[in-house]
Amino acid sequence: MTQRKLRLGAFIMATGHHIAAWRHPGSQADAGVNIDHYIALAKTAERGRFDQVFVADSPGIKHTGDEESFSRQGRMSHFEPVTLWAALSAVTQHIGFVATASTTYEDPFLLARKFASLDHISKGRAAWNVVTTSADSVHGNFGLAAHPDPAVRYERAHEFVDVVKGLWDSFDDDAFVRDRASGVYFDPQKLHKLNHVGKHLKVEGPLNIERPPQGHPVIVQAGSSEDGKELAAATAEAIFTAWTSLAEAQAFYRDVKGRMAKYGRRPEELLVLPGISPVIGRTQEEAEAKWAELQALIHPSVGLATLAPFWPLDELQRWDLDAPPPYYPEPPKGVNSRAHVVIELARREKYTIRQLYEYLAGARGHWVVIGTPETIADRMQEWFENGAADGFNIMPPVLPQSLDEFVDLVIPELQRRGLFRTAYEGRTLRENLGLARPESRYAHAVKAA
Template identity: 55%
Template structure:
């Protein structure tokens, strides 16, 4: 009997010019990528040629804040397309790849989100996914008539109710509600359209949604909670979960914990795909790959590196410390990302890094694993995590675009395929089919 071998799921996580902080300065990057549709069309088609499961776009609702000196050198998080709008256009120039856009539960209404993602799912023939975030930057609040951001627990409590409302709205229309019978003149069956009538702590939403049931039932729910509360949310709702752990034991702990939490809630752990972030610098030989990374690192301005480090530490003030000395004991900001703080401090302690070394490391990849090497070395790493309960696949972060994505598709994908770890052709049409997830049943079915 032929056994179906477990295959990796792969996401392509795009920042406009790439994930490396100096990516926009690289001669093989597209410096004006933020609002260059032709660039996005090209990289999305390249990812589709590589048979990636999905494209993923992150989002914040504010321009990042930093000193003018650091900010003026940054291409990331400053000015670029709104992801859902962009992916709606990308849907028209791609055929198979999944399209995952980020939207926040703190600064949207559930009705808007349900309607927009249902629209993207219809536009793309069942390829939409929603990365659910609660927003973590204090100053995102200032763009939404508030002087303070919601605190961490409050954000997640709102997010749970918000997401349940969105799911309820997606079930508004039964699959066979639209009759469109020209003969009798009956357009739809009113008994098959449902009002939600939700009245909760934060939201009152009557429904029904004014768009029919999405092709996937529900678009795929994506999440990246890392704190205990965030993991609880991921276990309840997440179907794709992004993680950021830097070591195999940490990644294994997360993988086992989140799947265990999901099982305890009655979910099938196989219907949750944990994809750690992986920044890859690949070249035919390890020496060439290292040379490519060294070149990018040489373009980093020290001020930029320090501010990125300070950001990952929740805004810690590092002025006044010797850059070539160890990271001092710092207080953790209770409102910021706790996991981000812990991962950064652990990295410094484990590798005995000076503040300067830690800052350049953070500037290169933030809190993602960065591997530099030949195709075989990259795939060895991926296979090791994949076969040791740390990952169901990876969220790939190209350091600069389009160059590093081209390299990944030309060098790494064939090696994954040769080892039988990744598909050679799409076998499904929808994002759920690529991921091996069932179509969501309606609560009224």
Template identity: 65%
Template sequence: MSKLRQLRLGAFIQATGHHVSAWRHPDAQIDAGLNFAHYKHIAQTAERGLFDAVFLADSPGVWGGAPESQSRNGKIVHFEPVTLFSALSAVTERIGFIATASTTYEDPYTLARKFASLDYLSNGRAGWNVVTTGNENAAANFGLAHHPEHSQRYERAEEFVEVVKGLWDSWEDDAFIRDRESGIYFEPEKLHILNHQGKHFSVKGPLNVGRPPQGYPVIVQAGASEAGRDLAARTAEVIFTANQTLEDAQAFYADVKGRLAQYGRSPDDLKIMPGAFPIIGRTEAEAQEKYEFLQSLIHDEVAWGILRQYYKGVNLTQYSLDDPAPELPNDTNNNKSRLKLVADLATRGNLTLRQLYLALATARGHRTIIGTPEGIADQLEEWFNNGAADGFNIMPPILPTGLEDFVNLVIPVLQKRGLFRTEYEGKTLRENLGLRRPDNQLAIARSQKQLVAV
């Protein structure tokens, strides 16, 4: 008898929580971004809830904006993810750690080394969220006059990922025999020199870390533009995506899964996990009251700051918050898929600027779900059972209580319905996500050459 399909869950954490003004909420850990005890509690809570992984978004630069709105940002400083997860791996046992790192502003060798190290430190629980970076302010931190163009960033990203995989394949899994009697530490034929020469990178190798316990840390991707979808179909094993409606989520799911075959991959090789921002009450009225209180914490200047992120080049001083939302720009060098999602949201609902910023203040275009534990579970189940998701990236509005509520109230409902595990299936992130361990491509190439020679 085959095992029933079960959903996957990531705990997407942002310091004080995902709501733009979460830090002002009395339940929030106000110094969360630089508070290790806070993150330790969050990771252990997510593990208690049997989540697959904790996920941290990141950018190699401070997000900009007018000084007045920027000064009201409670999430502006925070730990670098790989450093934080290395520490958290020592106080957890099964939960995975997915860290964001940029292919535009990092180096393949250094990145490969960091993530291989995290995979060893965590005993096979590391994941890499591949981003090209939408934050234009990052460029000046790396000596660049301008943020590279969107198409250039994705072209570089494709080569970057292949180089990193090649470096992770520097050593075969059983290369290190460590034989004291013979004095041989590793078998030299099981060391592979990459010798990559490409348009963007020249990397010899080998990596000075052994092949990661998972073969490769799990590769995650979040882009939903045309270039992002193609990169994901070629390389990603998990996609974190933003969708507002069941129909949009189904279309995205079918499109990306449909691209896998051309790269020799099957639908099971890729898990699609839309973001979900749950506001949970023991009654519908309590959930709605929580939502309205959170929204009341948004200062007007923060509201305008949210809108300016998407209305680049548009003079918003001619509008009031109660005016109909004007047409958004049709192009950006930042996050193209998110701009389209916001434009569709404004158009579909004929929103005013106030309604638009309130919609974005919660989850920045991800799906907001308000209700009882049973109601939240109903909505997750609907998408999961109707070709829209393999799981969800849960975005707690405030931390730590938002995650505690999900673990204590929603997880038991999902488990009772047979939709979610009651214990971890394996010890590594790959095992728990149901992903295969990748073969060493450089070892395969060596074997093929030996067969040809014979």
């Protein structure tokens, strides 16, 4: 029996995940629009045998905090992900590309077309991170008076994903014969109109590009709310999540995989990939010193802005930074699932305001591990072998420095333990993740008949 292996994604946040990373000498300050920077990162991740690289995205600028903190944000300018990944696929051979796109603010036909195109351009290495968009600052960019409620967004998302998958199945796999001798280019009997009419969407189809190499690009999701877990159980093949303790991660792992049976799916069809932000030193002291150096770069106004989603900014600005925050019995109305994680973290660790924002500055509430390569591998192995993770979304604090360190120091340790590949298993992202290529819904219908 083949030994189960870790699945690893590199979560790329321009200059790095630490909120002050752009000020660090190990970062590329103009990373968001520096294609050479991203080419180097993709090649480094591929050298480390990562399954995929991922960038988060939102169709708007998030503005929390006051003008002082706003002026100090290092993430205001960045590429659109599908465009970026199309460019990077030309300079890589194996690594997959996960692009974020919104079911609330995008059109399903256009989204299906561009992800099918990316899958063809990359020769089967595309993935779609399905988001419903939580930021309330986006609706005005699309001429809407208000941001839709979460329940409506998730209801639309279920329908949207089904429509996109149907569009990807517009052509059968063998529809294009391209027979020069006979002059027949394709078989019209193997082209299918979707003719979808639903509660939120009306899409005729067919898509004007043949079926993607992977059948469907890999479906990824990142929600940890009740609605998010249901969407993942029904549709996702990988889920990005954020937990800071083994017990929380185990509970989530059991919960989301336990929901899959009612959708006719098996637990192994969904990979759970918690985020981990490793601060790596050849000694523990060196790792701690690196963390302290980063923390010293946080301006207090930027630190407080990280807490604005959880407490009103005008209140925060009146509080003593070195005193505990007032913990709500429940998070304020309307906050997302990440807020629940953060508030529970503050309660559990008894953090002061400063300690809380310093922790969040590292990776926005994801798991920060500070230590040697052996220590980081120990923690990853513990979660992997104890029902908390199928792999991890690696969140380098500073880029490119921290990704280089992970590939050069942690990857060899994971390989030495037999936990991670030494060579890619396949040519497509699905093959490397151990995920089956989905059959067309129309082929399935013929068999059923």
